[in-house]
Amino acid sequence: MRILVVDDQRLMREGLATILNLEPDMEVIGTAADGREAYTKVIECRPDAVLMDIRMPGMDGVEASALILKHFPETKILILTTFDDEELILRALEHGVHGYLLKDMPSEAIVSAIHTVCNGGTVLQHEITSMLLKGLNKSPEGSMRQFPSFLKDENEELASLTEQEKKVLALLADGLNNKEIASSLFIKEGTAKNHLSSVMAKLGLRDRTQAAIFAVRRLP
Secondary structure, three states: OEEEEEOOOHHHHHHHHHHHHOOOOOEEEEEEOOHHHHHHHHHHHOOOEEEEEOOOOOOOHHHHHHHHHHHOOOOEEEEEEOOOOHHHHHHHHHOOOOEEEEOOOOHHHHHHHHHHHHOOOOEEOHHHHHHHHHHHHHOOOOHHHHOOHHHOOOHHHHHOOOHHHHHHHHHHHOOOOHHHHHHHHOOOHHHHHHHHHHHHHHHOOOOHHHHHHHHHHHOO
8 A cells, every 4th residue: 555644744744654664564655744745756656555644735635635636536545534624624535535544643543544545445534523513403594504514404315214224334334445334234235335425316416425424414
C-alpha cells in the first residue's frame, strides 16, 4: 500500500511516515504540507491512500480531498482531525472521503484504519460520529441546510429497504468491507455488493461513506 501523508506540522508528517514505513506492506511514497502540494503529489505518485490533515493554511484538507477525489476517485482518503472540526468533517464527508481519525489515535489504530479503507471499508470513529450526530440532533428547525444533504431525514427511503439490505447497511457502518459483510451474513461477496448497490440507489447516496453515515444516524 502506497501512502501519502499530508499535514502542515513537520513533526506530525515525519512521525507518521516513520511509523507507517515500519509496516511490511506499507510504503510512504511522499509527504505534503498543504492541500495544494498534496494534490500535486497525488498526480505525481498515485498513492493508494492519503492521510489528510483537515486544517491547513492555503488549501485545507476538505478542498484538497474534493479535488483529489474528483480527478482520482480510486484514491482512499482518511481525514486526520480533532473534536473541534465538526463543520469541516461534514464537508469532507459530503465530498466522499473514506473516513476520519482523531490525531491522537494509537499508531496501530491508524495502521488498521489504512488497511480497512484500502480493502474497501469505511472508518468512522465512534466518538466523532457520536459528536456529529449530537450536533445534528441539536440543530434548530431549518438549520439542516448547513449539513450534507444525505444526513437529512429519510424515513420513507429507509422503509424501502429489505431486511437483508438493512443488515448490510448496519455492517457497513461498522467498517466492514464487502467480503467481511458477506461472511457475516453467510452470503456471496457478489451478493453483498449487489445489496449495497441497491441500498445506495434507493437512498440516493453517492458512496460507501455516505451510506455508513446514514446507517449510524438512522438504523436502530
